Amino acid sequence: xxxxxxxxxxxxxxxxxxxxxxxxxxxxxxxxxxxxxxxxxxxxxxxxxxxxxxxxxxxxxxxxxxxxxxxxxxxxxxxxxxxxxxxxxxxxxxxxxxxxxxxxxxxxxxxxx
Numbered sequence: 503x504x505x506x507x508x509x510x511x512x513x514x515x516x517x518x519x520x521x522x523x524x525x526x527x528x529x530x531x532x533x534x535x536x537x538x539x540x541x542x543x544x545x546x547x548x549x550x551x552x553x554x555x556x557x558x559x560x561x562x563x564x565x566x567x568x569x570x571x572x573x574x575x576x577x578x579x580x581x582x583x584x585x586x587x588x589x590x591x592x593x594x595x596x597x598x599x600x601x602x603x604x605x606x607x608x609x610x611x612x613x614x615x
Contacts, residue, residue: 512580512595515614516602517572531564533557533610562587566601572614576602 522534535555537546545551559567565586569579580598583591591597605611 511599512576515572515575516570516579516605516611517614518567518570519610519612521610523567529564531559531567533559535608535610562591562597563601566598570602570605570611 523531524534525531533556535557537551537553537555542551546553562583566579566583569582574582576595576598580594583598584594602611606613
């Protein structure tokens with residue numbers, strides 16, 4: 503019986519999806535997410551929902567977002583976060599993995615093969 507090699511989540515290399523974003527003079531990042539699809543069109547017409555949502559990242563998100571280049575794996579990103587934030591980042595890998603999973607669930611990041 504052959505065992506398949508289990509993939510380690512921390513070895514994955516996240517890359518930002520094709521989302522427009524900008525950085526203000528204070529280094530704060532804002533993602534510009536277009537609300538597409540039939541349900542969004544209805545919500546825009548009926549409930550006056552915006553065509554574009556602006557998502558403002560928190561302090562740690564502002565640091566992590568530029569690192570999501572598809573070259574660094576989650577372990578490397580974690581080392582940079584630890585170096586920058588110190589103990590404030592703990593529990594580091596649990597938080598980082600959950601943050602990246604959340605970004606993935608909203609399709610803000612994907613993983614480079």
